[in-house]
Amino acid sequence: MKILTGNDLKTGAVIWWTGVGWSLDVNESADVGEHGAALVAREEGAQHVVAAYVVDGGKTAEGIRPAHIKERIRALGPTVRLDLTPKASDPAAADWVI
Amino acid sequence: MYKYDEYDQQMVDTRVAEFRDQVRRRLAGDLTEDQFKPLRLQNGLYLQLHAYMLRVAVPYGTLNSAQMTLLGDIADKYDRGYGHFTTRQNIQYNWIKLEDTPDILAELAKVEMHAIQTSGNCIRNISSDQYAGAAADEIVDPRPYAELLRQWSSFHPEFLVLPRKFKIAVIASETDRAAMRLHDIGIKMVKNDAGEIGARFYAGGGMGRTPMIAPLIREFVPLDQLITFSEACLRVYNRYGRRDNKYKARIKILVHELGRDEYVRQVEEEFAHLLTQPIEPPLAELERIKAHFVDPGFDANASDDLDLTDPDFRLWVERNTHAHKQAGYVIATVSLKPVGGIPGDATADQIRLMAKLAKDYSFDELRVTHAQNIVFPHVRKADLYTVWQALDEAGLSTANLDTVGDIIACPGLDYCSLANARSIPVAQKISERFGSAQRQAEIGELKLKISGCINACGHHHAGHIGILGVDKKGLENYQLLFGGSEGADTSLAKIIGPGFTEDGVVDAIEKATEVYLANKQGEERFLDTYRRIGMDPFKEAIYG
Amino acid sequence: MVDVQFRFRDDETVNDPAVTVDSFSEQSNATAVRIEPGDDARDLLPYLDRLSLVEVSFPAWTDGRGYSSARILREAGYRGEMRAVGDLVIDMLHHLRRCGFDAFAPEKALNEEDAQSAFDRWENVYQATVVDGRPAIWAKRHPA
Numbered sequence: 001m002k003i004l005t006g007n008d009l010k011t012g013a014v015i016w017w018t019g020v021g022w023s024l025d026v027n028e029s030a031d032v033g034e035h036g037a038a039l040v041a042r043e044e045g046a047q048h049v050v051a052a053y054v055v056d057g058g059k060t061a062e063g064i065r066p067a068h069i070k071e072r073i074r075a076l077g078p079t080v081r082l083d084l085t086p087k088a089s090d091p092a093a094a095d096w097v098i
Numbered sequence: 099m100y101k102y103d104e105y106d107q108q109m110v111d112t113r114v115a116e117f118r119d120q121v122r123r124r125l126a127g128d129l130t131e132d133q134f135k136p137l138r139l140q141n142g143l144y145l146q147l148h149a150y151m152l153r154v155a156v157p158y159g160t161l162n163s164a165q166m167t168l169l170g171d172i173a174d175k176y177d178r179g180y181g182h183f184t185t186r187q188n189i190q191y192n193w194i195k196l197e198d199t200p201d202i203l204a205e206l207a208k209v210e211m212h213a214i215q216t217s218g219n220c221i222r223n224i225s226s227d228q229y230a231g232a233a234a235d236e237i238v239d240p241r242p243y244a245e246l247l248r249q250w251s252s253f254h255p256e257f258l259v260l261p262r263k264f265k266i267a268v269i270a271s272e273t274d275r276a277a278m279r280l281h282d283i284g285i286k287m288v289k290n291d292a293g294e295i296g297a298r299f300y301a302g303g304g305m306g307r308t309p310m311i312a313p314l315i316r317e318f319v320p321l322d323q324l325i326t327f328s329e330a331c332l333r334v335y336n337r338y339g340r341r342d343n344k345y346k347a348r349i350k351i352l353v354h355e356l357g358r359d360e361y362v363r364q365v366e367e368e369f370a371h372l373l374t375q376p377i378e379p380p381l382a383e384l385e386r387i388k389a390h391f392v393d394p395g396f397d398a399n400a401s402d403d404l405d406l407t408d409p410d411f412r413l414w415v416e417r418n419t420h421a422h423k424q425a426g427y428v429i430a431t432v433s434l435k436p437v438g439g440i441p442g443d444a445t446a447d448q449i450r451l452m453a454k455l456a457k458d459y460s461f462d463e464l465r466v467t468h469a470q471n472i473v474f475p476h477v478r479k480a481d482l483y484t485v486w487q488a489l490d491e492a493g494l495s496t497a498n499l500d501t502v503g504d505i506i507a508c509p510g511l512d513y514c515s516l517a518n519a520r521s522i523p524v525a526q527k528i529s530e531r532f533g534s535a536q537r538q539a540e541i542g543e544l545k546l547k548i549s550g551c552i553n554a555c556g557h558h559h560a561g562h563i564g565i566l567g568v569d570k571k572g573l574e575n576y577q578l579l580f581g582g583s584e585g586a587d588t589s590l591a592k593i594i595g596p597g598f599t600e601d602g603v604v605d606a607i608e609k610a611t612e613v614y615l616a617n618k619q620g621e622e623r624f625l626d627t628y629r630r631i632g633m634d635p636f637k638e639a640i641y642g
Numbered sequence: 643m644v645d646v647q648f649r650f651r652d653d654e655t656v657n658d659p660a661v662t663v664d665s666f667s668e669q670s671n672a673t674a675v676r677i678e679p680g681d682d683a684r685d686l687l688p689y690l691d692r693l694s695l696v697e698v699s700f701p702a703w704t705d706g707r708g709y710s711s712a713r714i715l716r717e718a719g720y721r722g723e724m725r726a727v728g729d730l731v732i733d734m735l736h737h738l739r740r741c742g743f744d745a746f747a748p749e750k751a752l753n754e755e756d757a758q759s760a761f762d763r764w765e766n767v768y769q770a771t772v773v774d775g776r777p778a779i780w781a782k783r784h785p786a
């Protein structure tokens with residue numbers, strides 16, 4: 001699947017396109033198919049997201065995961081400070097970041 | 099230490115107002131991201147892997163305790179309770195909100211700090227020797243010259259959109275502790291035969307994808323021509339540096355393509371012309387600045403005795419302190435490289451503690467080193483044990499300066515959007531593998547430097563051992579380089595062979611240290627043995 | 643031709659067609675020239691007295707060669723109009739002024755109010771560019 005990500009203009013937070021809006025949770029990502037470029041243009045114009053781009057991803061047992069390690073660390077890292085990740089309280093966090 | 103006058107304060111305040119206005123226009127939609135990006139970069143604000151990242155300048159690496167305290171407070175108030183000290187003597191925060199940035203800059207301005215020109219294609223923060231003003235071997239304190247250049251380069255109207263970033267270092271000791279010849283311009287303050295102080299200029303050094311050591315371009319620039327000569331160097335670069343390819347845009351490529359002699363000829367021609375323009379500040383201005391850098395009130399009778407009965411303290415003193423020019427004092431380095439820790443990171447509490455110790459025991463001064471550590475430049479020997487105890491309680495007493503545990507590492511793929519591979523976990527594993535103090539002592543000086551990609555922010559080219567992260571079909575992979583150095587004997591490290599996985603690279607380094615220990619003669623460091631016996635014995639042991 | 647949006651001169655706007663630096667030396671009646679980023683402004687030094695308009699082109703504002711071109715001509719004594727043309731952004735207007743530009747023809751008109759505050763932004767300056775006649779802060783610190 002193709003998923004769309006970017007950063008929140010005001011806060012810089014990594015966000016994922018859900019089909020209707022933006023979420024901090026990669027698991028809520030929608031498959032944007034062929035519409036990535038059009039969505040990037042529209043959403044950047046709407047002053048909500050910056051530096052948006054489409055990445056390859058897929059559904060795994062743990063949830064939706066980008067294909068490349070860089071986007072996985074973006075979604076779930078940093079790997080060296082698990083206390084700062086979206087699942088800080090998960091004792092198994094180390095296993096599912098990458 | 100330099101203190102702002104009303105003009106300096108006004109410049110920084112004006113910049114805060116300007117940036118506040120730019121952020122307002124961005125959030126209102128009057129500026130697109132493409133237009134805004136170069137503007138935010140000139141204020142040190144990047145968009146990184148997880149969020150905005152703010153890089154705050156620490157001019158020539160010198161801080162007072164009020165500034166350091168605020169750096170800790172900012173980490174708490176606007177970030178996630180920590181900061182990262184960098185190889186360019188700055189500090190970076192990784193979790194900054196755009197909407198907070200104008201307020202952060204306003205708070206910084208109140209303690210005479212800023213993020214001006216810490217990024218972007220302009221003259222960056224000027225770096226210097228972290229022992230300036232304290233080292234026994236310096237001919238003058240380099241910082242007044244760095245401050246003069248700081249003011250000249252701040253908002254220089256002609257040089258704000260250079261072909262590429264531009265980094266200047268100023269030193270004044272025989273021992274180069276600032277990697278001076280790996281800068282776009284390296285300046286070494288020297289004395290000529292007549293006993294006058296002047297500046298020796300090197301130009302066209304740098305790391306990145308094509309590392310180069312800067313050639314000498316002028317033996318002696320008199321102090322009353324320092325700015326004019328710098329301006330000539332920059333103008334030739336601004337006009338003729340390549341702009342067709344961002345990877346060839348640094349001044350090192352210009353100097354290399356023109357040849358050193360032709361670059362020098364053009365600079366001298368421009369210099370001769372600029373000498374006709376009254377652009378040089380009077381020497382009185384340099385004197386005014388120098389007055390801020392006079393020695394603090396050292397106690398001339400301070401005792402030279404040091405009680406070393408505590409073995410842990412003794413180890414730390416041997417490893418982490420350096421001779422001071424004043425009897426009874428030492429320069430003490432706080433290692434930000436605990437075993438298994440993140441090189442260069444410090445928590446808000448640690449930052450504030452170091453600030454307090456500097457206030458109480460180091461004449462209110464601290465330094466940031468390019469090896470990502472913190473220095474107390476002037477500690478009385480009589481106070482050293484007290485300082486060490488306080489550091490020890492806060493987890494800041496690691497005794498590993500310049501050893502295999504004192505690793506320089508860039509943020510890598512954990513934070514940086516340009517990265518190919520993670521740097522920090524590799525550093526952590528190595529420091530754990532070599533965690534025992536005994537083992538570190540046995541291996542002695544070994545400078546290990548890790549970059550997560552070819553941009554070389556972690557100085558891997560200048561490591562006795564360098565590690566470069568690469569992307570091998572979507573997987574992290576690490577190349578090993580040997581033989582780099584950044585001191586007076588600057589050399590560039592060479593790749594030894596095929597790359598490794600994360601664990602593989604740690605094993606390979608262990609084998610390399612074994613080869614060194616087996617071949618070491620007398621007092622040789624790793625680097626000396628490597629230079630003498632060459633790469634082959636190492637390759638054999640590693641690749642078998 | 644793009645319009646001049648800001649001008650800091652009292653004389654009449656020059657509207658002569660600007661020719662390239664290359665052809666300028668051959669066209670003995672030309673009075674206006676257009677400098678592209680790759681041109682050497684010093685090629686014009688022999689002809690300064692017959693020039694009344696220099697346009698310096700900024701195809702992208704991030705290409706800063708035009709700043710040096712302008713300052714070099716001013717340092718050589720050129721007094722006619724120095725016009726910045728092309729991709730101009732508000733935040734650089736002040737710095738362009740300091741390098742000797744006195745007319746601005748942005749490709750897309752700039753917000754008047756924001757531009758005005760940008761021109762007025764810096765009450766003091768660290769460097770003497772000489773060509774803008776402003777004293778540097780160091781000169782104020784050490785009055786002659």
Ligand code: HEM
Nearest residue numbers: 184185186280304305306307348508509514516553554555
């Ligand atoms: C995390 C955000 C960072 C980004 C996006 C970044 C980007 C870059 C880039 C693109 C280069 C290559 C420039 C060139 O060769 O033209 C570079 C070089 C460099 N960076 Fe960074 N960097 C970052 C963080 C750091 C940090 C944390 C440090 C200090 C630890 C640092 C210190 C340096 C140094 C020393 C160089 C080599 C300078 C040279 O080529 O002469 N950077 N950086």
Ligand code: SF4
Nearest residue numbers: 508514517550551555
């Ligand atoms: S070396 Fe590469 S990975 Fe490391 S901080 Fe610099 S740009 Fe990022």
